Amino acid sequence: MEFVELIKTPKVDGVVLHYPFRASVEGTLCLTGHHLILSSRKTNSEELWLLHSNIDSIEKKFVGSIGYLTIKCKDFKIIHLDIPGMEECLNIASSIEVLSSLETITLTYPFFFRPMFDVMEDGWQAFLPENEFARLLGEEWRLSHVNKNFDVCPSYPQTVIVPKSIDDGTLEMSARFRHGGRFPVLSYHHSANGMVMMRCGQPLTGPNNKRCKDDERLVNAVLSIGKRGYIIDTRSPSVAQTAKAKGGGVETEAHYPQWRRIHRAIERYYVLQESLVKLIEGCTDTGGSMDKWISRLDSCNWLNHVKDVLTTACLAAQCIDREGASVLVHGSEGIDCTLQVTSIAQIILDPDCRTVRGFEALVEREWLQAGHPFADRCSKSAFSVSKPRFEGPVFLLFLDCVWQIYQQFPCSFEFNEQFLIYLFDHSYASQFGTFLCNNEADRKKVKLSTKTVSLWSYINRPEILQTFLNPLYEKNTSVIWPSVAPQSLLLWSGLYLKHMVNQSAYNQAWNEIVRIKQRDSDLQLRAVRLRKQLMELQKEAVQKNLIVDDE
Structure with a gap:
């Protein structure tokens, strides 16, 4: 089976992504065999890469010629897509429903994933x-x-x-x-x-x-x-x-x-x-x-x-x-x-x-x-x-x-x-x-x-x-x-509640804890180095005194 056979509409332009606590993004929506991808040509804009296997359910709604998809994920994330064109929206939804429920395990993404990092330990x-x-x-x-x-x-x-x-x-x-x-x-x-x-x-x-x-x-x-x-x-x-x-x-x-x-x-x-x-x-x-x-x-x-x-x-x-x-x-x-x-x-x-x-x-x-x-x-x-x-x-x-x-x-x-x-x-x-x-x-x-x-x-x-x-x-x-x-x-x-309640304040506080702890660790490391240098200076001083006494 080829994934292309399951993808009725591979690409749609002008799609708007609504994501919790982030600004809406308009861009191109692409369907691959394992991912739903939305990218924008604007610099520093949000980009979405969503595994089909992470999709739990899809809800469809239409107002005029605009289709609205609500995608609910297994990790409790909920995203909304505004897709121009009723046919394109239906095609995207039906394709995702099939691709998110593949029964043959060897067709799932882990069998196609190739790491971009060096595997240091198997x-x-x-x-x-x-x-x-x-x-x-x-x-x-x-x-x-x-x-x-x-x-x-x-x-x-x-x-x-x-x-x-x-x-x-x-x-x-x-x-x-x-x-x-x-x-x-x-x-x-x-x-x-x-x-x-x-x-x-x-x-x-x-x-x-x-x-x-x-x-x-x-x-x-x-x-x-x-x-x-x-x-x-x-x-x-x-x-x-x-x-x-x-x-x-x-x-x-x-x-x-x-x-x-x-x-x-x-x-x-x-x-x-x-x-x-x-x-x-x-x-x-x-x-x-x-x-x-x-x-x-x-x-x-x-x-x-x-x-x-x-x-x-x-x-x-x-x-x-x-x-x-x-x-x-x-x-x-x-x-x-x-x-x-x-x-x-x-x-x-x-x-x-x-x-x-x-x-x-x-x-x-x-x-x-x-x-x-x-x-x-x-x-x-x-x-x-x-x-x-x-x-x-x-x-x-x-x-x-x-x-x-x-x-x-x-x-x-x-x-x-x-x-x-x-x-x-x-x-x-x-x-x-x-x-x-x-x-x-x-x-x-x-x-x-x-x-x-x-x-x-x-x-x-x-x-x-x-x-x-x-x-x-x-x-x-x-x-x-x-x-x-x-x-x-x-x-x-x-x-x-991570997708329902803004966690930014909590994350900022946690990052501050990490920063303080790192600063303390750096100070401790610096103190260890200074003590080591002091001990070496003391050792040199003792040796010099011994030489003077011998003379």
Whole structure:
């Protein structure tokens, strides 16, 4: 298929672009296979380059011979185009609708993108499991390649970390007993006391309480004699019972005697999608009263979802750090809520995860390699008019939780708010291949690592990385405990309202902080140099005195 076949009108002159907080721009609108481009011949004028994959929905309106397009994007941006000519407007709209919903992944922009920068580090090789977990491979844990061909679990990576006492045959039997083949694997090792956090899919006990001795052996292998562990189920007891009637279920306490099960309900992806739609509807309604805004914010339940994830993650962290107990986390499939909990718990416990590179490793390990279905969950965003199937802002909710902790501990994170927003933007639409596909198996099939560029290759370039650093950062090696009280949780205005509320004053203040911090750093560096010079002068003076004394 050629893209030219899908573009009915490739170019229209005299188009006017209306963009929030910026002057209108008149210029030429061009459609390419992957971008909508508007440029003006005027110097220093605004230029628009919009990926088709970032477009969530299009609204058309006509007044006389002028067509008005409202383009709503997955990153919550809304732009308006005034297009002369009804036919041209209809052609542009229909072309964009087709180009923004291409189903063949190899036709998307990351497969055509060629970087204009030198790739200093291959992001595809930056966070391999063999390297990330090398420090854990001691007496108790080992790397297993049981899933080498993705036959045991299609959503797991080829390499996983499991107890050394458990052989691959036991893993295969456990996989048959777990939803989607997602047998328990290591997620985190707490170096302070040796406790661990594991994750998996729900057990397939069914209404007849089936058991699997191999699974029991695997789960119990992480606990030493006399130790207890906690199974944190991200479903309510009633939902778990319903799942049991359909073939799923929970671990039977009689067969897992050292483990105590705790239910902490977190809503599923489709509920989150409905909540996000209501939230963004409220954010984009600029004509309502204060009472109406507060009512919409309350009724969308988004902050309640944030609270649920944070509360459950704090529970997991508390079990590990304060009670000295290992934790096993799962819900139904183990690809959504489970990953939110294990990820946030690591942000709380592990200071390395609060650095740029450590956070990248966390996203790679707990989301990309762990099989979160980005292709399904991020195919549509808050403005989509189609009925959601598998869409849901699960990863966005995780980023929101990280931002909440960042707000409470602003000096404990090496990265800034813009880094989180940047990851959100690229999880929905990107020129990089990092967030494409649903799992490692799918990425292998389309050869992502050789056909596309990794987002980490771009971010980790020094000049780019500098823009995402937090000038207030001071390394904090302690465990941090975020508050989940309603008064402590805020709406992330820098993301949800960035296209509705002018952020220029905030940006100016932040730039001033960066400038002051840089000035202080320069002064400190200058002081270090002066001290060094002083010490050298003192050394020379002492040597001269010694020479005089000898004479």
